[in-house]
Amino acid sequence: MILSTQDAANNKNYSPEFAINAKNLCRNFGQLAAISNLDLTVEKQTIYGFLGPNGSGKTTAIRLLTGLLKPTSGQVNVLGCHLPQEANKLRLKIGYMTQKFSLYDDLTVKENLQFISKIYGLTAIEQKSRLSELLSTHQLTQQSQQLAGSMSGGQKQRLALAAAVIHKPKLLFLDEPTSAVDPQNRREFWEQLFDLCDQGTTILVSTHYMDEAERCHKLAILENGIKRADDSPQVLMNNMAAQVVEIAANDLRYIKDKLIALPQVISAAQLGTHLRVLVKKSEANPVALLQRQSCIKATDKLAIVRPSLEDVFVSCTGQGVAR
Amino acid sequence: MKTSLLRIQAIVTKELLQLRRDRMTFAMVIMIPLVQLLLFAFAINTNVRNIPVGVVDHSQTSLSRVLQQTVAATGIITFTHSYHSVKSAQKAIDSNEVRAVLIIPKDVSQRLVRHPSVGFGLPPSSKQETSRPIAQWLVDGSDTVIASSIKSLRNMPLVELLDKPANRNTPTFEVTLLYNPEQRSVVNIVPGLVAVILTMTMIMFTSAAIVREQERGNMEMLITTPLAPIELMIGKIFPYIFIGAIQVTIILGLGYWLFNVPFNGGLAQLAIATLLFICASLVLGLVISTIAKNQLQSMQMTIFILLPSILLSGFMFPYEGMPLPAQYIAEALPATHFIRLIRGVVLRDVDVIEMNFDMLWLIAFTCFGLLVAALRFKKTLD
Numbered sequence: 233m234i235l236s237t238q239d240a241a242n243n244k245n246y247s248p249e250f251a252i253n254a255k256n257l258c259r260n261f262g263q264l265a266a267i268s269n270l271d272l273t274v275e276k277q278t279i280y281g282f283l284g285p286n287g288s289g290k291t292t293a294i295r296l297l298t299g300l301l302k303p304t305s306g307q308v309n310v311l312g313c314h315l316p317q318e319a320n321k322l323r324l325k326i327g328y329m330t331q332k333f334s335l336y337d338d339l340t341v342k343e344n345l346q347f348i349s350k351i352y353g354l355t356a357i358e359q360k361s362r363l364s365e366l367l368s369t370h371q372l373t374q375q376s377q378q379l380a381g382s383m384s385g386g387q388k389q390r391l392a393l394a395a396a397v398i399h400k401p402k403l404l405f406l407d408e409p410t411s412a413v414d415p416q417n418r419r420e421f422w423e424q425l426f427d428l429c430d431q432g433t434t435i436l437v438s439t440h441y442m443d444e445a446e447r448c449h450k451l452a453i454l455e456n457g458i459k460r461a462d463d464s465p466q467v468l469m470n471n472m473a474a475q476v477v478e479i480a481a482n483d484l485r486y487i488k489d490k491l492i493a494l495p496q497v498i499s500a501a502q503l504g505t506h507l508r509v510l511v512k513k514s515e516a517n518p519v520a521l522l523q524r525q526s527c528i529k530a531t532d533k534l535a536i537v538r539p540s541l542e543d544v545f546v547s548c549t550g551q552g553v554a555r
Numbered sequence: 556m557k558t559s560l561l562r563i564q565a566i567v568t569k570e571l572l573q574l575r576r577d578r579m580t581f582a583m584v585i586m587i588p589l590v591q592l593l594l595f596a597f598a599i600n601t602n603v604r605n606i607p608v609g610v611v612d613h614s615q616t617s618l619s620r621v622l623q624q625t626v627a628a629t630g631i632i633t634f635t636h637s638y639h640s641v642k643s644a645q646k647a648i649d650s651n652e653v654r655a656v657l658i659i660p661k662d663v664s665q666r667l668v669r670h671p672s673v674g675f676g677l678p679p680s681s682k683q684e685t686s687r688p689i690a691q692w693l694v695d696g697s698d699t700v701i702a703s704s705i706k707s708l709r710n711m712p713l714v715e716l717l718d719k720p721a722n723r724n725t726p727t728f729e730v731t732l733l734y735n736p737e738q739r740s741v742v743n744i745v746p747g748l749v750a751v752i753l754t755m756t757m758i759m760f761t762s763a764a765i766v767r768e769q770e771r772g773n774m775e776m777l778i779t780t781p782l783a784p785i786e787l788m789i790g791k792i793f794p795y796i797f798i799g800a801i802q803v804t805i806i807l808g809l810g811y812w813l814f815n816v817p818f819n820g821g822l823a824q825l826a827i828a829t830l831l832f833i834c835a836s837l838v839l840g841l842v843i844s845t846i847a848k849n850q851l852q853s854m855q856m857t858i859f860i861l862l863p864s865i866l867l868s869g870f871m872f873p874y875e876g877m878p879l880p881a882q883y884i885a886e887a888l889p890a891t892h893f894i895r896l897i898r899g900v901v902l903r904d905v906d907v908i909e910m911n912f913d914m915l916w917l918i919a920f921t922c923f924g925l926l927v928a929a930l931r932f933k934k935t936l937d
Contacts, residue, residue, distance in 0.1 A: 328779040379576075
């Protein structure tokens, strides 16, 4: 089901212009280079993902692209506005949903939305129709009189999204939007994002969930402020510089320790009853290589499987090298 | 411009809603002026009465007992203890059992007879060797107010002692006391209390205002919106102007009804002076808010301003009596200017226009502070 939605979106005709265009973007915090030489182009009306572990520079990248942080060097153009000079002009065109819930806990859902709509200069009439529209699309009509602080994680997140799109922004930034919600809510949330995208919004989302990254049209894998790879999830998986071998055996912990010492093996991770081993692409026959090892018994089952996004992530970043 | 007003209105509405939900803060808005007024107005009294003192009576005559009664009759002191020796009396002062001791010597009657106020002195009593004070006070001089109260007894008339009319002297000066002829401290304290309470509550409310949004993470959202810093600042101080007005009404109203503090000036005059001071204090709070990193820091900075506002502004001690450097500091505090204004309006019915220096100073302070706060508040996270 996820794939079908994604395919439909992939087939769409993209407008030739880019919503975000960044070149050689750098940002240092003292000695630390939070973002180094980031080149980024985001096509309009797509969902673009930043995938990376904590501290990889996802939030910093988003803050640079929204004009909240000034770049140390490099050029950024977002929706035709040059940053940081035209940051104020940009604010009316973008929506930003922060990592932490940043609306007022001591205001009700409706009061929060009224506040934001006034800040964005909606007239009283516009406000009324927009509010009821938002409340129903984001399933908040019943909670409209409830204090935001007393709501569940999923409800808070829907409210935050509603507030971020109240002024119908052309470009929406979402910083780890689903870190506090359950899978069911996450699924519904993504349905909302695809709806918004269909209506013409460009969305940039940061995440550290693989399943979430897989739904993006395009994906950048970030590590220590450096972009390691950048393409659609499908292409990333196809072009992966490693092959995946799955081993079904008994003493998986022991096998893992032995295999990971091999120079051809990038990483090995246990997944339930299986061991997932990433072998370098230069190795012509990875199954034969592994079977030659003394720790593998003849009865153990080995098979080459389709790579997942997690494998791509591991092979791209330094994660696999760490032994 | 129109959208700018809309944004300011959005902030004001939001602040009022939050304030309404915060019952404790709302209660404190009323309770602080109410309780503080009752406490201070009853408690602060510069006319000290009934100081506990002891006596060492070496004479043990009826005269010495009459002398004690005469002194006690002034109401300034009360004899609570009697000691046998000067040494034990001094110990009592050390242990704070009494604040002073009256030592009556053995020859008190001789001393009295030769005393100039009695006029029996022959040969001429002005000579040092023949005329001496009739008794001695040992005073705990560390508290200047107590000390000066007892010092005022130094030349007390001794008419009752000998049942003979005294040689009453014509005073050098005639003194007419305007505005507060009964010398009630409360008349001076209540208008000053307006300044102190407003300084405290107004600075406190706004000093936490920006910091609180930062601590709760709301600021991260606000800075991504088109909201301008100056709009946020104005929106933040606006609701508290009304709260300040409520507090002034409580203090002056209670002062009038309970403590009979005269209200001589015009209401409009009072409103203008108060509004200026409220704005200046709120803006000062905003500046603190842009400096402090958390609410505890903002609280400490509020106290840092509050203490000199109480001690140097002329609320407790007269401005004129302070050394020059302290006067400069006092001059920088909004409370000093407001205390001059409100005492002028409430007690002396002065037109605020005549006190234009203090008025202009408050206006300039407000504008300058608002500018500093808006400039210091950056819309980036750098």
